[in-house]
Amino acid sequence: MTQYFATVARGLEAIASQELTALGAKDVQEAFTGVSFTGDKSLLYRVNLWVRTIFHVLMPIKTIKCADREQLYQQVRSIDWREYLSSDRTFAVNCTGGNPQLNHTHYSALQIKNAIVDQQREQGGQRSSIDIHHPDLLINAHITGDNCILSLDSSGESLHRRGYRPAMGLAPLKETLAAGLLELAQWRPGIAFFDPLCGSGTLPIEATLKALNIAPGLYRERFGFESWSDFDPDLWQQLRTEAKKSQLSQLRSPIVGSEADSNILKQAQHNAQLCGVQDHIQLLCHNLATVSPPCDSGIIITNPPYGKRIGEVTELASLYQLLGNVLKQRFRTWRVYVLTGNQELAKKIGLKPSRRFKVYNGNIPCNLLEFEMF
Incomplete structure (x- = not known):
C-alpha cells in the first residue's frame, strides 16, 4: 500500500x-x-x-x-x-x-x-x-x-480541468467546486435539478455527469502517472473500459439550466456537446424573471455574480431581489442553495437561510446558503 x-x-x-x-x-x-x-x-x-x-x-x-x-x-x-x-x-x-x-x-x-x-x-x-x-x-x-x-x-494538470469546457463565461465556476456543491446540497440523480443562472453550464453539466455515472477523467487526454516508469497501460485501459461500460443511458429526473444571455448559453450548449450530454440536459434561454419550475419539486443550486468578478455590488442588488421574489413565488416546493461571496447581497434575497456551508470559490471566501421553501 x-x-x-x-x-x-x-x-x-x-x-x-x-x-x-x-x-x-x-x-x-x-x-x-x-x-x-x-x-x-x-x-x-x-x-x-x-x-x-x-x-x-x-x-x-x-x-x-x-x-x-x-x-x-x-x-x-x-x-x-x-x-x-x-x-x-x-x-x-x-x-x-x-x-x-x-x-x-x-x-x-x-x-x-x-x-x-x-x-x-x-x-x-x-x-x-x-x-x-x-x-x-x-x-x-x-x-x-x-x-x-x-x-x-499523478494527475498532471489539475483535475478540475475535465477537458470538456473550453468555453467559459466571465466568472467560471470550477468543475470541482460545482461537484462539491452538489454533494453539500445532498443532490442525488433521482432528484430534479435546476440552475436559473447557469452561465456556461458547469453546475447542470456536472449534475448530468454524476446522474449518468460518467467518470469525469474520461474526457482528459492524459494524466501525470501515464509517464511514470512503472505505468501499467493494461490496468489503465481495463479501468477506462469498465468506466465506459458503467455509464447510464438516461436520466431519472430532469436536469435544467437557464441563462438570459444567448451568447453565454451557446457556450453552455457547446460544453454539453463536448461531453456528449446535449441530448440529456436542458439548457434554456430565459430571463430570470420568466423562469418557471421544470417539475413539481427538486433542488436549485445557483451561483449568481457577487460583485468581485462581474460589475459592481450596487448594480447586483436588484438581481438578488428578483431571485428572492422568483423563488418565493414559484419554487415553494423546492430546496434552494445559493452560492455567494457577498453577505450584503445575500440579504437582498429576502429569505433567511436554514443552513450555510463555508467554501472557497478560488480565493474568494463564500457561503453556500440553504433555503427551505414552504
Missing part, C-alpha cells in the same frame, strides 16, 4: 474524504485543503479517473530539511532521481508554502530544478529539459517550517 495526498479546495475536505472512501481508499485522513489516504496502483488510477472534487493526487516520496536555499539544494541533490526521472524525459517543479528564508515559491522551485539537473550532469553529462506545460514528470514541493515534502503529481 502506498501513501497518497489529494489536494482540494478549502471547505471541501470532508466531501473529498467521503468520495475517496467510496472509491476504496484506506486510512483516509482530512487535513487543511487536502486528504491523505493509502491504496495500491489500481486505486491511484481509479481515483484520478473518477474523483469529482479533487485537484491533484500526489505521491509523497521524501520529506527533507530546508532551513534555507543551500540546505534545500543539497537535500534535493542527495536524492537519487534516476528512480523517477531519466535524462530523456521532461519535468517541472511546482512549489507551495514557504518559510522566512524561502519565501518565494518560484525561486524555491528553481533551486529544486537546479539540484536535479546538476545531479544528472554529474551522473552522465545529459540533463532533462524543462516543460512547464506538459512535463513527463511533475514534482510538487510543499514547504512548511524547515521541512519540504517532495511528491510526484
Whole structure:
C-alpha cells in the first residue's frame, strides 16, 4: 500500500474524504485543503479517473530539511532521481508554502530544478529539459517550517480541468467546486435539478455527469502517472473500459439550466456537446424573471455574480431581489442553495437561510446558503 495526498479546495475536505472512501481508499485522513489516504496502483488510477472534487493526487516520496536555499539544494541533490526521472524525459517543479528564508515559491522551485539537473550532469553529462506545460514528470514541493515534502503529481494538470469546457463565461465556476456543491446540497440523480443562472453550464453539466455515472477523467487526454516508469497501460485501459461500460443511458429526473444571455448559453450548449450530454440536459434561454419550475419539486443550486468578478455590488442588488421574489413565488416546493461571496447581497434575497456551508470559490471566501421553501 502506498501513501497518497489529494489536494482540494478549502471547505471541501470532508466531501473529498467521503468520495475517496467510496472509491476504496484506506486510512483516509482530512487535513487543511487536502486528504491523505493509502491504496495500491489500481486505486491511484481509479481515483484520478473518477474523483469529482479533487485537484491533484500526489505521491509523497521524501520529506527533507530546508532551513534555507543551500540546505534545500543539497537535500534535493542527495536524492537519487534516476528512480523517477531519466535524462530523456521532461519535468517541472511546482512549489507551495514557504518559510522566512524561502519565501518565494518560484525561486524555491528553481533551486529544486537546479539540484536535479546538476545531479544528472554529474551522473552522465545529459540533463532533462524543462516543460512547464506538459512535463513527463511533475514534482510538487510543499514547504512548511524547515521541512519540504517532495511528491510526484499523478494527475498532471489539475483535475478540475475535465477537458470538456473550453468555453467559459466571465466568472467560471470550477468543475470541482460545482461537484462539491452538489454533494453539500445532498443532490442525488433521482432528484430534479435546476440552475436559473447557469452561465456556461458547469453546475447542470456536472449534475448530468454524476446522474449518468460518467467518470469525469474520461474526457482528459492524459494524466501525470501515464509517464511514470512503472505505468501499467493494461490496468489503465481495463479501468477506462469498465468506466465506459458503467455509464447510464438516461436520466431519472430532469436536469435544467437557464441563462438570459444567448451568447453565454451557446457556450453552455457547446460544453454539453463536448461531453456528449446535449441530448440529456436542458439548457434554456430565459430571463430570470420568466423562469418557471421544470417539475413539481427538486433542488436549485445557483451561483449568481457577487460583485468581485462581474460589475459592481450596487448594480447586483436588484438581481438578488428578483431571485428572492422568483423563488418565493414559484419554487415553494423546492430546496434552494445559493452560492455567494457577498453577505450584503445575500440579504437582498429576502429569505433567511436554514443552513450555510463555508467554501472557497478560488480565493474568494463564500457561503453556500440553504433555503427551505414552504
